[in-house]
Amino acid sequence: MTVSAYRNITLLLLCMTAGIVDVIGYLSLGHVFTANMTGNIVLLGLAIGNSLQLTVLKSLTSLIGFIAGVVAAAALVGNKKKSFWPRAVTAALAIEGAVLFLFALFSYLFADVVSVYVLIMLLSFAMGMQTTAARKLGVAGISTTVLTGTLANFFEDLTGRFYKAGDRGHFTRDAVLRALALVLYCFGAVIAAFAEPNYKFAIIWLPIAIILGILICAITKFRAYTEEKA
Template sequence: MLRSDPLPGALVVLTVMTGMLDAISYLGLGKVFLAMMTGNAIFLGLSISGVTGFSTLRVLLAFACFATGIVLGTRAGRVAERRARRHWFFHAMAVELLVLAVATGLAFLVPAAGTPARTVVIALLALAMGARCATVRRLAVPDLPVTVGLTGTLIALVQDSPLTGGADALALRKAGVVLAMPLGAALGGLLMTAFGLGWSLLAALGLVLLVTAGVWWHPAGPARRG
């Protein structure tokens, strides 16, 4: 499957990056997620109830920018879907790389927490994650939601497993998706502890760059098939 289509493997690796980014944002940008909006809904409720350490403004900003990214990603996908999906996936990732690079640069230039530049970093990264989720949803690769419906993947994995009398041919892929998010979160936590925000975001940027290059140079990718 991976030899004929680079996207399933690429999306699993991007799920690792999503876990990294949400761990980095929680630890370095003030208890807010950039991709996992379910978690932000919980944070919003805690903030409204008066629990200290959570910001209504940051969470609402993440929601708004994530939704804006979905709009932009969906519109771009409709324009580009006339081409092979590996082409418009590559172009979507190239745009994401640009946005991540700007956000990472800001994190290095303004390292102090609580500054307006950190708010811009949240906005840019949530925008990028929203656009990515829209792209992945349109790709419709089975059981690879990246950030949308991870709980559903876990339910499908268990429900279709031998424990319930099922025989799931995609069980390995589903398990990979379920494990990728906590693996990424662990990496993000280690990076934040050792190196701080800027270098952690640079590592996430590097991972996306590797995925994008891998899709481009894959035997079934745009560079080989045109």
């Protein structure tokens, strides 16, 4: 495969990671989204409207954690020169992996003493970092966690193919990637939905393994492309 194909696969795997993390938050941390902030803001509004103080606090914690992750990643990658795979993206994903690993340790070894708000903060911080790191790559406008825009872009592409007779049946690479991003996010959610009720928090090791694999790929496949113009 080409290095571009490897990069596209890593981006799609990050979408699956976000789907897994969102289900963990929703099923095991009190019905809160830790990757999809659109849904989380809706839940926050519902909680405020129904005077559900605990739900408000959880949603706010997730939102604050996500923003903190975005700010941290932006400080790390935001001012870096655009390239095929910036070194700062590797660093941001390494931090994300470390935070997810910390979540895994806390949820397994100290589940009885660690506050649920700490766990929510860790997951949302990791997803905030992932969002900004993925956006820095600039592939098909995919951010891995904000999929409403990806869904809209895909159906805009689909509509465009329909009205252009000469292009019917032919999708651009970006359109295919957007469709796969949606599928992989949903697939991650399905995996977590099956695993989480019986093996609480255990599925977090899959995103950790994915991040580790991506880091290995970045070191072995993308090293020569860290300064090249995309």
